[in-house]
Amino acid sequence: MSQNALPQPIAERKSQLRRSLLDRRRSIDRQQWRDRSELLCDRLARSPVFAEARTVLGYFSFRQEPDLSPLFADRGRRWGFPRCVGRSLHWHHYQPGDRLDRGAYGILEPSAEAAAIAPEEVDLILVPAVACDERGYRLGYGGGFYDRLLADPRWQQKPTIAIVFDFAIFPELPIEAWDLPLQGVCSEKQFRGIG
Known part of the structure; x- marks a missing residue:
C-alpha cells in the first residue's frame, strides 16, 4: 500500500464481498443447489440444538439461499417465519399449506393474519446469511433486519445458527461495532458452535 492510500472502509469491503458471494451462489446449478441444501438439512437435523428445539424460526429460501423446506413438514416442531414490517421482522406461525404472501422485497412471508410468535416461545433461530466466519x-x-432483531434484549439469549453453503464460511469477516456473533454455523459440510 502506498503512503497516500487509505485502507478500504469496512462497509465497502462488505459490499464487494456480498456482491461476489451472491454471484457465486446464483451460479450454482439447480441440482447442486438442491443436493447441497439437502445435505445441510440432514446435518442440521442431526444437531442436538435443533433436535431439542420445539419452536424454530426459519426463513423461506430466496436468491438460492440454502433451502430448509425439507425440515418444515416435521409435525413435532412449530415453525415461525418473518414478515418485514418497516425496518423490523415480525414473526408468525407457519405450517405447510398455510397462505404465503410476497413481501416488499419479493420474499415469501406468512400472512399478516397468521398467529404471531412471541420471543419467549422460541427455542432456536436459523439465520440466513451471505457469509459467516469461524467466530460466528x-x-x-x-x-440490518437481523442485526436489529438480535440486538433487542428480548431476543439476545436465543440460540442462533447461521445457515450458509460451505464456500461462504471464512476464517474472519470484516465486522463493524454493531455486528453480533451467532452461536453456530451450519453448512452442507460442517456444523460449528452450539450443539
Missing part, C-alpha cells in the same frame, strides 16, 4: 460473525444483505 455473519455477513447479511445490508438491511
Whole structure:
C-alpha cells in the first residue's frame, strides 16, 4: 500500500464481498443447489440444538439461499417465519399449506393474519446469511433486519445458527461495532458452535 492510500472502509469491503458471494451462489446449478441444501438439512437435523428445539424460526429460501423446506413438514416442531414490517421482522406461525404472501422485497412471508410468535416461545433461530466466519460473525444483505432483531434484549439469549453453503464460511469477516456473533454455523459440510 502506498503512503497516500487509505485502507478500504469496512462497509465497502462488505459490499464487494456480498456482491461476489451472491454471484457465486446464483451460479450454482439447480441440482447442486438442491443436493447441497439437502445435505445441510440432514446435518442440521442431526444437531442436538435443533433436535431439542420445539419452536424454530426459519426463513423461506430466496436468491438460492440454502433451502430448509425439507425440515418444515416435521409435525413435532412449530415453525415461525418473518414478515418485514418497516425496518423490523415480525414473526408468525407457519405450517405447510398455510397462505404465503410476497413481501416488499419479493420474499415469501406468512400472512399478516397468521398467529404471531412471541420471543419467549422460541427455542432456536436459523439465520440466513451471505457469509459467516469461524467466530460466528455473519455477513447479511445490508438491511440490518437481523442485526436489529438480535440486538433487542428480548431476543439476545436465543440460540442462533447461521445457515450458509460451505464456500461462504471464512476464517474472519470484516465486522463493524454493531455486528453480533451467532452461536453456530451450519453448512452442507460442517456444523460449528452450539450443539
